[in-house]
Amino acid sequence: MQQDSSSTNTSLSDSPANLAASSVLGLCFALGVPGNIAVLVLLSRWLKGGSFTPKLLLSLAVSDLMALLLLPVWIYALLHDWVFGLVWCKILSYIVYWSLYCSVLSVTLLSVQRYVQVLHPQKWAKLREHGLNGLVCGIWILSGVLCCYALIQRRVKLEKDGHFRCGAHYRNISEIVATLSWETLVLFVFAFPVLVYFYVRLHRGVSQSASLNTHRMTKLVIRIVATFFIFWLPYHITNIVLIITILLGHENVLRFAEAGREITGSLVVINSCVNPFIYAFSARVLRQSTSGTDTA
Structure with a gap:
């Protein structure tokens, strides 16, 4: 039995797809974790009571860090086997989903907040610190509420190649369609139009502002929103393709779409380690904003 298990683990680690995926995840961990920790240290040092944009950036950095810190577990599972049991499969999967949903909502609120605060400061001033x-x-x-389905659906499954995998377990086709539709509805149909709308309105209206630092902070927010859009859009397009192929029953296309979802899912992880570099180029703006030069 030990010999068979060793053979399975060796075949997993020798798989080109698993090696490529684990290499990408490893690079994200190596770059993203130190980067987000540096962002947390700097923002917490500069944070003042009246600065709200940095608070949202801090929330975004925490959510990104939550997902990145768990990457070694998923890398080990890719190269070897899922050996952490059912409970940890559910808990760790839930944390990943929680961080992703929080990241989406943080970026969405960031675009709304920046638009209202810059172009309608009197309305924004009505909100107190609490x-x-x-x-x-x-x-x-x-x-946490929106992604609680992960606690129910995530299971440890024995695959055809003989190794265990922590993944989603659906009871029927309807549950698959419902889950993919829910993710698409919340993370795309709702969030993306809001992002695009306020991104365009903010871009058009910010030229009327007299504050140079307001211009710079707004450009930082726009960079974050644009980067978020680039890395998340392929994932949701793949989700939509999956829903259509499942409903039409095209199995060949379905396998291709599922493989595409794995690839586009890695782009979402890459997005979590790109944000710190965007902050790094705007460190001066953040410091001025949090020190009171801008009321962001």
Whole structure:
């Protein structure tokens, strides 16, 4: 039995697809974890009571870090086997989903907040500090509720090649379609139009602002939103293709779409380690904003 298990693990680690995926995840971990930790240290040092944009950036960095810190577990599972049991499969999967939902909602609120604060400052001023802090807490609570299905669906399964995998387990086709539709509805149909709308309105209106630092902070937010859009859009397009192919019953296309979902899913992880580099290029703006030069 030990010999068979060793043979299975060797075949897993020798698989080109698994080696490529684990290499990408390893690079994301090596770059993203130190980068997001540096962002957390800098933002927490510069954070002041009246600065809300940095609070949202801090929330985004925490959510990114949550997903990145778990990458070694998934890398080990890719190269060897899932040996952590059912409970940890559910818990770790839930944390990943929680961080992704929180990341989406943080970026969405970031675009809305920046638009209202820059172009409608009187309306934004009506929100007190407790109300602003409530928005951040609300993002985390709502994210945890929206992704709770991961606790139910994630299972440890024995694959045809003889190794265990922590993945989604659906009871029927309807559940697959419902899950993919839910993710597409919340993370795409709702979030992306909001992002695009306020991105365009902010870009058009910010030229009327007299504050140079406001211009710079707004450009930082736009970079984050644009980067988020680039890395997330392929994932949701693949989700939509999957839903269509499942409903039409095209099995050949379905296998191709599932493989595409694995690839586009890695882009989402890459997005989590790109944000710190965007912050690094705007460190001066963040420091000025949090020190009171800008009321962001």
